[in-house]
Every structure is written in C-alpha cells, then in structure tokens.
Amino acid sequence: MNHVKGTYRRFNLVFLGLGIPGLLSIGAFNIFIDPYGVLSSPEVTGVNHSKPEKTDRARMFKAADVVRIQPKTVFLGNSRAEIGLDPNHPALADGRPVYNLGLPSSNIYEARRYLEHAIANQPDMERAIVGLDFAMFNDHWQQPTTDFSDSRLEKTRLPVDESVSAALSLDATQSSLQTFIASLEDASDPRVAPGDTQNYYIEGGVLKRKLPAEQSMLKRFQTNLRNYLEWSYRRYELSESGLDDLRQIIALGQQHDIEIQVFISPVHAVQLEAIRASGLWSDYETWKREIAEITPVWDFSGYNSITSEAVDQITDNYLESAHYLHPVGDLVLNRILDYEAETVPDDFGVLLTPETVEPHIEQIRRDREAWVAIHPEQVDWVQKMARRLRD
Incomplete structure (x- = not known):
C-alpha cells in the first residue's frame, strides 16, 4: 500500500513539475501576444500588431478599451457607425479621446448598455454620437448576440474569468498563433491586414473591411441585399x-450632462428599395416618426445626392449598399458638428422633429419617384431578387 501511495505521489510531482511550467509558458505567450487586445500588452510590429482574431470578439475588446482609454466622446451604433465614422475627425479635437463603440450586428439595447459602460469609466464624458439603423429596432433581433455579456459592462476591469480565458484557454493559444503568423506576413504596415484577411480593427475601434478586389460593386450590392432580404427584413x-x-x-445624456447627437445612417438608395420590396416601407416611415418624437434626429437616408449615386460609379463612398465609408462619414460629422458646412451637399442631412418629420417623409417619396425614373434597372433587380427569395 505504501508503495502504491509513493507511486501516486511521484506521478503527481512529475505531472505538476511538467504541467505548471507548461501552463505558465502558454500563459506568458498568450499575454505577450494578446490576440484579442484585452490584456494591455504592447504591440510589436511583425510580432503581434495584426490581430485578426479580434473581429469575432468586438464586444469584449471594446469593453476593455473603454476601461483603458476612458473616452470623452464615443460613437454608438451597429457596423454602419463602426465602419463609417472616424474618431480622428478634426471637429472632435477638443473632445478627445474619441472611441468608436459601434458593434457589428448590434441592436439599440447594446448601444445603450455600452453607453452606460462608457459613463461608468469616464464620469466626465462629453459627447455621444449615435448612428441609428432600421434593423437595430427589429423586435425579432432584440436578443444580443452570443458574444455579448452584461457582466463585463459598467466595470472598471475585465471580469476575471474572461481575463483568465484570454491568457490560458486553448482558443486563446490558437488565436495567439494566428496573430503571430498574421503579423509576420505583413510587418511593413501595422494599419493593413495581411493576405486574405477580410475584417480587421485599427486604432480607435474602427472596423476595416476588405472585399475581393475582383468583385464588382454591383455584385457587392447584390450579395449584401440578399442577406438583408433573407434575414433582417424577412421578419420585422x-x-x-x-x-x-x-x-x-x-x-442618460440629460442625467450626466452629455451631449447626445442622433442620426439615421446614410444607407444607399437601393437598400431602401430592399425595405420597400420586403413590404416594410410603412414600418420604416413609422420608425422615423417614432424617433422624431423621442429626440431630434439628423436623417441622412433617402434619395439624396450622396445616397443615390449610381452603383456602377461608386468608388470611395460605399463598401456596399448598407455600409458607407469615411468620405461619407466625414460629411455626416461635418453636418452634425457644424464643421466646414460648405463641404456638405444641401440635401444631405435633414434635422427631424415632430414638426418637420412629415414634410421630410413626403419629400423622400417625391425624391424616390425622380430616382426611379432615372434608375429603373436598379429597382427592377432588387424587386426580382426579393420575389425569388420569397418563392
């Protein structure tokens, strides 16, 4: 019996002697690489500067960034804001640090919770710019995504279990290896993702998204619209x-003396045609009326000179039908912040209130009629796609 006990004891000692150093080595490697950007490790170009694994954990690393950066200005919204709004916009120079808290595929509940998280970490917050999208208010999409966690919000540090997981889990180790490989592939410019990486984040919480260079803009639009017709707009x-x-x-803005500025995202006109083809135009107009009753809101959607650009002529303004890029986002911020107003087209951005919303809705109807007369083929392929997906 004593012999057996001695054998077990030796086994445990050997196991611990080998296992603990191994675990510590893995932890040290993961902490140094910091693949999710939540452990405040320094970035070294060619080693851990490119972090493609962050794209699936935006809600976690952005919560950690708020704790670390304590921004005084935040952008809120879904991926429209995340891709389209630039924290380095010159009109925000006096409100720094600025952070883009847009979250992919998020709803308005998540925007509210992340604002509360930002306030908890920065009691002197000055401004929140909130980008609204029709899909964010779909009652069938109000449950947050699986990577959302209330437990990490309104805290001044990342929860212990998430910190431990980021340092010691198998997923973290695999992510660290991917981060190291990605950083080796392109050590020349830390702002550019290597190879075929499609989504990556840069400083300030901004999402950069690459689409295949050989894919035409029309194909990008059609692919994106199909997703909305099949999912976001099918049940609304x-x-x-x-x-x-x-x-x-x-x-929250009133309670904490924060300037809250709200706008409706400038999706392309064909995105609005997808809403119409889904039988949701009346709901869309009602949504605007409801928002205007709650707060003044800048409306950049519609059939204006920016959003109605011919699809085959788009180069810098849109990624596809739903996501505008920084040149458009800069115009949005110029209008909202009254900065270089002469650069903003007169028809881009209308302030909606209970008094102005109805005339504006009527104007959009007239603008659509004019746009359809010029671009009947774009209306036609959206409607055909919607019919095919219904049948």
Whole structure:
C-alpha cells in the first residue's frame, strides 16, 4: 500500500513539475501576444500588431478599451457607425479621446448598455454620437448576440474569468498563433491586414473591411441585399423596447450632462428599395416618426445626392449598399458638428422633429419617384431578387 501511495505521489510531482511550467509558458505567450487586445500588452510590429482574431470578439475588446482609454466622446451604433465614422475627425479635437463603440450586428439595447459602460469609466464624458439603423429596432433581433455579456459592462476591469480565458484557454493559444503568423506576413504596415484577411480593427475601434478586389460593386450590392432580404427584413416588427432603449440613451445624456447627437445612417438608395420590396416601407416611415418624437434626429437616408449615386460609379463612398465609408462619414460629422458646412451637399442631412418629420417623409417619396425614373434597372433587380427569395 505504501508503495502504491509513493507511486501516486511521484506521478503527481512529475505531472505538476511538467504541467505548471507548461501552463505558465502558454500563459506568458498568450499575454505577450494578446490576440484579442484585452490584456494591455504592447504591440510589436511583425510580432503581434495584426490581430485578426479580434473581429469575432468586438464586444469584449471594446469593453476593455473603454476601461483603458476612458473616452470623452464615443460613437454608438451597429457596423454602419463602426465602419463609417472616424474618431480622428478634426471637429472632435477638443473632445478627445474619441472611441468608436459601434458593434457589428448590434441592436439599440447594446448601444445603450455600452453607453452606460462608457459613463461608468469616464464620469466626465462629453459627447455621444449615435448612428441609428432600421434593423437595430427589429423586435425579432432584440436578443444580443452570443458574444455579448452584461457582466463585463459598467466595470472598471475585465471580469476575471474572461481575463483568465484570454491568457490560458486553448482558443486563446490558437488565436495567439494566428496573430503571430498574421503579423509576420505583413510587418511593413501595422494599419493593413495581411493576405486574405477580410475584417480587421485599427486604432480607435474602427472596423476595416476588405472585399475581393475582383468583385464588382454591383455584385457587392447584390450579395449584401440578399442577406438583408433573407434575414433582417424577412421578419420585422418595430420594437417598443428598442424605442424605450433610445429614450433611456437620451435620459442618460440629460442625467450626466452629455451631449447626445442622433442620426439615421446614410444607407444607399437601393437598400431602401430592399425595405420597400420586403413590404416594410410603412414600418420604416413609422420608425422615423417614432424617433422624431423621442429626440431630434439628423436623417441622412433617402434619395439624396450622396445616397443615390449610381452603383456602377461608386468608388470611395460605399463598401456596399448598407455600409458607407469615411468620405461619407466625414460629411455626416461635418453636418452634425457644424464643421466646414460648405463641404456638405444641401440635401444631405435633414434635422427631424415632430414638426418637420412629415414634410421630410413626403419629400423622400417625391425624391424616390425622380430616382426611379432615372434608375429603373436598379429597382427592377432588387424587386426580382426579393420575389425569388420569397418563392
């Protein structure tokens, strides 16, 4: 019996002697590489500067960034804001640090919770610019995605379990290896993702998205619209709880003396045609009326000189039908912040209030009629796509 006990004891000692150093080595490697950008490790070009694994963990690393950066100005919204708004816009020079808290495929509840998180970490917050999108208020999409966690919000540090996981888990180790390889592939410019990496983040929480260079703009538009017709617009019901979340965002601004500026994202005109082809145009107009009752809101959507650009002529303004790029985002911020107003087209950005919303809705209807007369083929292929997906 004593012999057996001695054998077990020796085994345990050997196991611990080998296992603990191995675990510590893995932890040290993961902490140094910091593949998710949540452990405050320094970035070394060619070693860990390119972090493609962050793209699946935006909600975690952005919560950690808020703790670390304590921004005084934040952008809120879904991937429209995340891709289109530049924290380095010169009009925001007096409100730095500025951070883009846009979250992919998010709803308005998440925007509200991340604003509360930002306030908890920066009691002197000055401004929140909130980009709204019709899909954010779909009652069938009000449950946050699986990587959302309330437990990490309104804290001054990342929860222990997530910190441990980021340092010691198998997933973290695999992500560290991918990060190291990606950084080796392109050590020349830390702002550019290597190879075929499609999505990557740069400083300030901005998402950069690459699409295949050989893919035409028309193909990009069609692929994106198909996703919306199949998912976001197939089942839609305007969310009362989502509208209440927006009311709470406005109330938070009043309670904490934060300037809350709200705008409707400038999706391309064909994106609006997908809403219409889904039978949701009346809901879309109702949504605008409801928002205007809650707060003044800048509306950059519609059939204006920016959003109605011919698809085959687009170069710098849109990634595809739903996502505008920084040249458009800069115009949005120029209008909202009253900066270099002469650069903004007169028809781009209308302030909606209970008094102005109805005339504006009527103007959009007239603008659409004019746009359809010029671009009937774009309306036609959106409607044909919608019919095929319904059949």
